[in-house]
Amino acid sequence: MSETSQMIYCRACGKQLHISATSCPGCGATQVPPSASDKRILPAMLLCFFFGFLGVHRFYVGKIGTGILQLLTFGGLGIWAFIDFIMIVVSAFTDAEGNKITQWT
Template identity: 55%
Template sequence: MKSEKNYVVLILLSFFFGGLGVDRFYVGRIGIGIAKLLTLGGFGIWALIDFVFAVAGLMKDKEGKLIKP
């Protein structure tokens, strides 16, 4: 099942603010968003991986639904 979150918004948030965890806050995963914020996106590595997952349509929201185009 597909999530109601917007795919394009997720990609833009992940690209511009992924290092601050804003993309994870957007999808409802607050705990992971805080961890990502405190580590500055896992020193950039975690942010890059999340961006790739977002573009590929593999990022899930808090209900486990894929955020796809």
């Protein structure tokens, strides 16, 4: 891969930076890796903990179809919601596009 193909633009200020940069050297904004979701773990975890039996956390990440299924089955009688909760906490949960939710806040 050439050096120019490994460059991206800062999500906040637009400055060009390397794809592996975790924050922008110009403005300090945290950069999300291309394969990571812009959704956050903390809200998904709280929604799953308090409203997991209603599938609210799945609506939050854009998984509308499975959110409706969890709503109708009360989170798979709690088992499905519990598994989702564990997956969210260990950063293995994905959003609707298949990107992992990796950032806490």
